Amino acid sequence: KNEVEQSPQNLTAQEGEFITINCSYSVGISALHWLQQHPGGGIVSLFMLSSGKKKHGRLIATINIQEKHSSLHITASHPRDSAVYICAVRDQGGSEKLVFGKGTKLTVNP
C-alpha cells in the first residue's frame, strides 16, 4: 500500500521567512501533486510534477524520484500563504486514483 507522509503537520512562521514542507511516499509513482486549501475553502492545484523542479511565483516544488521525496518551498512568506498544503501521489500502475497525505497546516504571522 502506498503511504504518503507529510512533515511537519503544523508550521508557524513569521512573515518573510522561507518555508519548506516535505512529502515522502513509499512506492513508485507517475506523478506528485501539491495542493493548497485555505480555511473553509476549496482546494487548488499548485503543482503537478514527475521529475526535477517547478517554480510559480514564490512557490517552488522539487521532487527526487530515487529518494521518493518532494519538497514545497515558499519564499518571502506572507500571511495570505496561511493554508493547508496537501501532497498527493499517483502510482505507476496507471490508475487515476491518488493517495493523499494528511496535509501541513501553515500559519504565517504578520
Add this chain to the structure above:
Amino acid sequence: IAGITQAPTSQILAAGRRMTLRCTQDMRHNAMYWYRQDLGLGLRLIHYSNTAGTTGKGEVPDGYSVSRANTDDFPLTLASAVPSQTSVYFCASSRFGTGSNTGELFFGEGSRLTVL
C-alpha cells in the same frame, strides 16, 4: 459554468434519507472523482470514473453510489444516510491519459453534509 461546480454547498439531513450530491464540469475532462475530507484523515477517495460509462470503487465506497452517464456530470448518491457520512465532500476532475496537459486536478468548492 466555469470549471467544476458542486451542489448543494451544504445540507443537513436526517438519517435514513436519500441524498444526491451533484457535480458538473465543463472542461471535457474524462476522469472524475469523489472524495470525502474528515479531520485528521485527509482526503479519501469514494468513487472514481476514468471515462463516461465507467466507474470504480475507491478507498471508502460503502454506502455510496455513482453514475457517469455523460462526460460532464458525476453525481454521488447516499441511498440511506448515516451519521458517519457527515463530512465535507469534494468532487474533482482531470484529463486522464498521456501528454503534457494530463493529470492536473481541478476541485469543486465542496459540499458540507451533516447527517443527524
